[in-house]
Amino acid sequence: MPLFGPRAFTLRIPGGPTGGPFGDNKLVYHDEFLSTEIGQTGTQFDGLGHIGIQLGKDGDKSEMRFYNGHTAAEISDAYGLKKLGVEKLKPLFTRAHLVDMVALKGGMMDAGQEITSADIKAALAKQNMSESDIKPGDAIMFHTGWGSLWMKNNDRFNSGEPGIGLDAARWVIEKDLALTAADTWAVEVVPNPDKSLAFVVHAELQTKHGIHNHENLIFDELIADKKYQFVYCFAPAPIKGATGSNGCPIAIT
Ligand code: UVW
Numbered sequence: 001m002p003l004f005g006p007r008a009f010t011l012r013i014p015g016g017p018t019g020g021p022f023g024d025n026k027l028v029y030h031d032e033f034l035s036t037e038i039g040q041t042g043t044q045f046d047g048l049g050h051i052g053i054q055l056g057k058d059g060d061k062s063e064m065r066f067y068n069g070h071t072a073a074e075i076s077d078a079y080g081l082k083k084l085g086v087e088k089l090k091p092l093f094t095r096a097h098l099v100d101m102v103a104l105k106g107g108m109m110d111a112g113q114e115i116t117s118a119d120i121k122a123a124l125a126k127q128n129m130s131e132s133d134i135k136p137g138d139a140i141m142f143h144t145g146w147g148s149l150w151m152k153n154n155d156r157f158n159s160g161e162p163g164i165g166l167d168a169a170r171w172v173i174e175k176d177l178a179l180t181a182a183d184t185w186a187v188e189v190v191p192n193p194d195k196s197l198a199f200v201v202h203a204e205l206q207t208k209h210g211i212h213n214h215e216n217l218i219f220d221e222l223i224a225d226k227k228y229q230f231v232y233c234f235a236p237a238p239i240k241g242a243t244g245s246n247g248c249p250i251a252i253t
Pocket of ligand 1: 040185186199
């Protein structure tokens with residue numbers, strides 16, 4: 001894209017500024033050069049080019065399938081995604097339902113602990129809600145308590161997580177929901193109780209059904225205020241060819 005001036009980080013004095021002074025008015029500015037994994041860090045939204053499934057022989061890109069049946073060979077090259085890049089998405093704005101699993105289970109859930117469809121129904125009932133409140137196109141979000149480890153015990157946070165398994169994923173598909181989310185880095189249970197499976201909920205929801213996923217969300221204030229239904233609003237950063245987006249989702253209550 002067009003880029004004005006020498007837009008690279010040049011440290012002049014500790015802390016900058018990085019540009020100027022310009023003109024008789026002596027304007028100065030700060031900017032930065034960022035080189036990092038960007039779509040899949042922090043509070044992160046999974047685009048549909050993120051997760052695929054290897055069919056056929058391992059390494060055969062013509063049999064590595066992504067959403068809508070696209071092959072790896074078709075969708076990606078050295079410059080990122082040619083199809084399904086996160087920049088293709090419009091901002092998301094939909095009703096969301098927050099499921100408080102901590103209230104249901106009596107405390108923070110543990111790594112490898114699965115949230116089932118029966119748990120979802122029980123948690124909703126405890127919140128005086130029912131699954132009939134949840135309509136096609138809505139978002140479903142899970143407060144597991146695991147997010148309380150963030151920056152306090154990162155080793156444990158990364159070691160695994162509680163989350164939805166295939167049973168709950170099938171419930172999400174049946175309800176025709178648009179998005180799943182949680183206070184964890186994958187939303188799904190890790191490790192999966194079936195040790196032969198790796199991130200199978202990602203593949204089931206994203207690759208096979210085009211259902212988006214939002215990870216590492218903070219629900220503390222919503223939970224404290226017992227706000228279980230709100231409007232979820234998020235505009236993915238339109239980074240061309242990116243697999244996902246960081247950024248700040250908003251709950252409008
Ligand atoms: C995987 O990549 C499997 O998970 P995440 O969506 O957290 O990046």
